Amino acid sequence: MAYVIAEPCINTKDTACVDVCPVDCIHPRKDEANFADVAMLYIDPAECIDCGACVPVCPVSAIFPVDDLPEKWKSFTETNAAYFPAK
Numbered sequence: 001m002a003y004v005i006a007e008p009c010i011n012t013k014d015t016a017c018v019d020v021c022p023v024d025c026i027h028p029r030k031d032e033a034n035f036a037d038v039a040m041l042y043i044d045p046a047e048c049i050d051c052g053a054c055v056p057v058c059p060v061s062a063i064f065p066v067d068d069l070p071e072k073w074k075s076f077t078e079t080n081a082a083y084f085p086a087k
Contacts, residue, residue: 002045003054004080006073008062009040017054017063023047026054027083042083 005017005026018026018041025047028035043054043063055063064070066077 002048002050002066003043003052003063004045004066004069004073004077005041005043006062006064006069006076008060009058011039012060012062013039013041014059015041016057016059017041020053020057022051022053023049025049038083042080044084045081046084 013035015030018024018029025044026041027044028038028041040062045066050065052065064073069077
């Protein structure tokens with residue numbers, strides 16, 4: 001079960017989650033060229049190891065296990081996955 005970043009992250013992009021992720025699966029980082037161009041951060045579902053380290057550091061409570069994602073934000077599962085090219 002991967003984690004998903006949802007609507008509260010839009011226009012927030014606090015990168016505390018990026019800093020604590022042990023597998024670098026949350027993008028874009030501040031040093032990536034497209035950081036200013038995107039409205040939110042995304043979790044790569046193929047890279048996420050389900051550790052949950054990102055959840056408690058999110059200041060806007062935008063990160064959820066995919067199975068616990070509120071119904072109103074279910075579309076963010078696909079939004080997160082679509083950000084990453086197929087491998």
